[in-house]
Amino acid sequence: MLDPLSAFSVGAAVVQFVDYGTKLASKTREIATRGSTKDNDEIEKVTIQLRSLSESAKQQSHSGNQQLSGPEEALNSIAFSCRGVADELIAVLNELKLGASRNVFKSIRHAYKTEQEKDKIARLQNVLEGLRVQMGQQLLFLLRERSSKTLQRLDQLVERDKRLESSITNELDQLRAELLSTLKNGNEHNHNRLRELLFDVAAEGVKAEKQQRILFSLHFNAIRARHARIRETHKETFAWIFAEPASLGSPGHAFVEWLRTGSGIFWISGKAGSGKSTLIKYLCDHSGTNEALKHWTESDLYTLEADSGITAAALRHQSKNTPQLVTASHFFWSNGNRMQKSQEGLLQTLLYDVLRQCSDLIETVCPFRWKADGLCNEMDQPWTLKEPAETIKSLHTLPLLSQKRRLKFCFFIDGLDEYKGEHGDIINLLRLLTTSTDIKVCVSSRPWNVFEDAFGKSHQMLVLQDLTHEDIRRYVNDILQDDPQFKTMQERDNQCPELVQEILEKAQGVFLWV
Numbered sequence: 001m002l003d004p005l006s007a008f009s010v011g012a013a014v015v016q017f018v019d020y021g022t023k024l025a026s027k028t029r030e031i032a033t034r035g036s037t038k039d040n041d042e043i044e045k046v047t048i049q050l051r052s053l054s055e056s057a058k059q060q061s062h063s064g065n066q067q068l069s070g071p072e073e074a075l076n077s078i079a080f081s082c083r084g085v086a087d088e089l090i091a092v093l094n095e096l097k098l099g100a101s102r103n104v105f106k107s108i109r110h111a112y113k114t115e116q117e118k119d120k121i122a123r124l125q126n127v128l129e130g131l132r133v134q135m136g137q138q139l140l141f142l143l144r145e146r147s148s149k150t151l152q153r154l155d156q157l158v159e160r161d162k163r164l165e166s167s168i169t170n171e172l173d174q175l176r177a178e179l180l181s182t183l184k185n186g187n188e189h190n191h192n193r194l195r196e197l198l199f200d201v202a203a204e205g206v207k208a209e210k211q212q213r214i215l216f217s218l219h220f221n222a223i224r225a226r227h228a229r230i231r232e233t234h235k236e237t238f239a240w241i242f243a244e245p246a247s248l249g250s251p252g253h254a255f256v257e258w259l260r261t262g263s264g265i266f267w268i269s270g271k272a273g274s275g276k277s278t279l280i281k282y283l284c285d286h287s288g289t290n291e292a293l294k295h296w297t298e299s300d301l302y303t304l305e306a307d308s309g310i311t312a313a314a315l316r317h318q319s320k321n322t323p324q325l326v327t328a329s330h331f332f333w334s335n336g337n338r339m340q341k342s343q344e345g346l347l348q349t350l351l352y353d354v355l356r357q358c359s360d361l362i363e364t365v366c367p368f369r370w371k372a373d374g375l376c377n378e379m380d381q382p383w384t385l386k387e388p389a390e391t392i393k394s395l396h397t398l399p400l401l402s403q404k405r406r407l408k409f410c411f412f413i414d415g416l417d418e419y420k421g422e423h424g425d426i427i428n429l430l431r432l433l434t435t436s437t438d439i440k441v442c443v444s445s446r447p448w449n450v451f452e453d454a455f456g457k458s459h460q461m462l463v464l465q466d467l468t469h470e471d472i473r474r475y476v477n478d479i480l481q482d483d484p485q486f487k488t489m490q491e492r493d494n495q496c497p498e499l500v501q502e503i504l505e506k507a508q509g510v511f512l513w514v
Contacts, residue, residue, distance in 0.1 A: 166356035211359045218352040226331035237471040242288035251467045259292035267455035268444040270464030273512025276444040280414040297323045297408045323406040328353030332415035341420045347388035396436045409439045416445035427454045465509025
């Protein structure tokens with residue numbers, strides 16, 4: 001038995017074989033009726049193609065090492081018979097060729113011979129027609145036999161897609177549905193569509209499996225662990241960053257404007273324990289982030305709106321190439337494993353996030369792995385530092401590499417200070433990426449000199465501990481008001497409200513201290 005995905009290709013070849021058999025039978029009827037020499041040449045051409053296909057079908061049915069099933073054996077036998085009939089018909093047609101001589105006697109003899117061979121051609125036509133019918137029946141048997149195993153394999157690809165959080169198999173789902181419908185209503189009149197579907201499913205199946213393998217090679221243990229360990233925000237804390245109206249003096253104005261229209265790097269600076277990681281997680285998960293970034297991805301439409309007078313909504317409806325927003329995030333963690341605090345971990349996480357959303361980019365940005373499907377399984381090998389670095393840098397030139405659609409990337413990177421390596425290397429990488437107008441990055445770190453020098457002179461930054469005073473007040477009040485002992489103490493001591501104020505003053509914007 002063949003591999004389920006390979007079975008689709010074999011089935012497609014057999015359908016093609018049956019179609020040539022149909023054409024051959026049709027041509028044979030014509031020559032039996034008219035006896036035209038020109039038709040002889042055409043039928044010989046089709047017969048040679050048929051013979052080649054029958055040999056191919058026979059070889060493919062033997063491509064596995066396991067014993068052939070009943071329908072496979074039957075197809076193999078029919079292919080062998082077709083090859084024999086094809087050889088005989090080619091021999092007859094060769095005998096009917098007039099040759100270079102054009103004298104009258106030879107022409108008369110040739111015409112007489114052609115007339116004599118009409119019965120033989122008709123007999124071969126009947127044999128081929130019978131084989132064609134048998135082939136169609138056995139083909140449907142074989143496809144039904146193999147379809148369940150093939151669909152199981154496709155189901156495995158879909159399940160792996162879910163684990164990878166990707167949408168690689170979306171197109172396969174549509175093809176599978178159409179294939180099932182075609183098989184259910186299968187007959188000799190839809191061979192062309194069936195052949196197309198079989199080839200499409202085989203090609204898409206192989207492509208999806210390669211994409212998943214490369215995506216899986218980027219994945220590592222604990223890739224989401226740090227994000228999962230960060231506590232959710234206390235109710236209504238950090239809401240100020242998306243507060244309306246986003247006036248010039250509001251705390252989150254600079255950040256929201258950067259999301260909507262800005263470029264380059266936005267820096268969230270904060271003391272240790274001030275809530276940087278919690279804020280970055282909040283931003284990654286909040287719908288307000290995507291809403292603001294959507295304005296950025298459609299900025300070209302708003303420019304056209306101003307120039308043309310046509311509304312952005314109308315332009316969006318007309319546009320066939322509105323940029324797609326792609327976001328990705330990474331959370332450095334000094335207490336985690338090597339990948340959680342290294343440049344390799346950063347690069348692989350960002351690439352994993354990008355490529356699971358845009359699997360069609362894998363062939364473009366990972367050309368060596370895409371082509372390296374050899375005996376050594378290079379496609380599945382661990383990534384070295386140089387490879388993901390070069391791959392992530394290729395996003396910078398992506399508009400030159402891909403003509404299909406335009407993409408805009410926004411990356412969120414938490415804890416640059418927890419990276420174990422030369423911080424200058426990370427800074428230089430971020431600067432390189434953000435020279436593209438289609439890539440921007442939000443980072444957070446403690447206010448170390450290396451980051452102050454790199455990002456501190458820009459207006460695209462905020463100092464977190466200066467903005468969380470009311471968040472801490474709300475948190476402290478809620479915690480204490482829910483505590484039975486504090487409620488009892490409040491009844492006896494009217495100085496309890498001063499405790500809240502004292503905590504706020506001593507915290508100095510540091511949630512961890514609270």
